[in-house]
Amino acid sequence: MSESNIIIENNDSVRTITINRPKQLNALNSQTISELSQALKEADAEIGVKVIVLTGSGEKAFVAGADIKEFASFSVEEGKKLSKEGHDKLFDLAQNLSTPIIAAINGFALGGGLELAMSAHIRVASDNAKMGLPEVSLGVIPGYGGTQRLAQLVGRGKAMEMIATAGMISAEDAQKWGLVNHVTTVDRLMEKCHEIAGKIVKNSSSAIGLAIKAVNANYTDGENGFETEIEEFGNCFGTDDFKEGTTAFIERRKANFK
Numbered sequence: 001m002s003e004s005n006i007i008i009e010n011n012d013s014v015r016t017i018t019i020n021r022p023k024q025l026n027a028l029n030s031q032t033i034s035e036l037s038q039a040l041k042e043a044d045a046e047i048g049v050k051v052i053v054l055t056g057s058g059e060k061a062f063v064a065g066a067d068i069k070e071f072a073s074f075s076v077e078e079g080k081k082l083s084k085e086g087h088d089k090l091f092d093l094a095q096n097l098s099t100p101i102i103a104a105i106n107g108f109a110l111g112g113g114l115e116l117a118m119s120a121h122i123r124v125a126s127d128n129a130k131m132g133l134p135e136v137s138l139g140v141i142p143g144y145g146g147t148q149r150l151a152q153l154v155g156r157g158k159a160m161e162m163i164a165t166a167g168m169i170s171a172e173d174a175q176k177w178g179l180v181n182h183v184t185t186v187d188r189l190m191e192k193c194h195e196i197a198g199k200i201v202k203n204s205s206s207a208i209g210l211a212i213k214a215v216n217a218n219y220t221d222g223e224n225g226f227e228t229e230i231e232e233f234g235n236c237f238g239t240d241d242f243k244e245g246t247t248a249f250i251e252r253r254k255a256n257f258k
């Protein structure tokens, strides 16, 4: 394997994972997908990591898509494998991770790049960011969950327009459409993500993980979100965090979750 394509940094209980192929606008080749997959699993397994911030290196791009040069000569079977492995290894993994992921969208988020941001739990964009699913301009369709997650986030009509025109939208429109939660200046992007992370880390990680599971159940085939909520609500009552949270409330003090 060649040199790593990601950078990992820790700041208290916030782990920042930076995709680091700036010369290729952080395009996701298979090595980067494997490294991201591994990094997310490791972060999720570490008790000390309560929030993950995902971003791209350089000034131009979060991620400009799947690596076109890598898949340009693929066959039908190889194309299916690329998509399936991407879903399994990274995009579904990210969406279902119990540690919340904030995508810090610092420039172009196109194709697989927007799909990665959409797999995160929270999205913050810099005001120069541009987002789109341009795959049909290459003769393919979004293959890392974009046809599903974009429609879930912005509605079917707007998703169809973005996909069929292959166009890019501004950060401002992305916020209006519900695709990103916040827009900041480029300089304030990481600060804003850390501000949100700072609020999250005060809360119960185990409860947040179960809440993610319950919210995602609505978007998972064969699952009933209300039933998942009832089940996981009940499971909370067996956790140390529940005892600490409710005891702290009664004792009129701040909860100290381990």
Ligand code: CAA
Binding pocket: 023, 024, 025, 027, 064, 065, 066, 067, 068, 069, 108, 110, 111, 112, 113, 115, 134, 135, 138, 140, 141, 142, 143, 144, 146
């Ligand atoms: N794959 C591979 N390389 C990419 C790339 C990608 N998705 N996006 C950019 N690059 C490379 C360019 O080839 C170029 O490399 P070289 O210098 O070696 O030629 C370098 O990054 C810089 O890019 P540009 O010179 O094109 O930069 P620009 O400022 O002129 O344009 C851009 C920026 C509009 C983002 C343009 O790079 C672009 O259109 N990129 C492709 C976007 C795209 O189509 N993404 C979807 C990919 S398909 C996909 O994601 C499938 C899926 O769902 C699974």
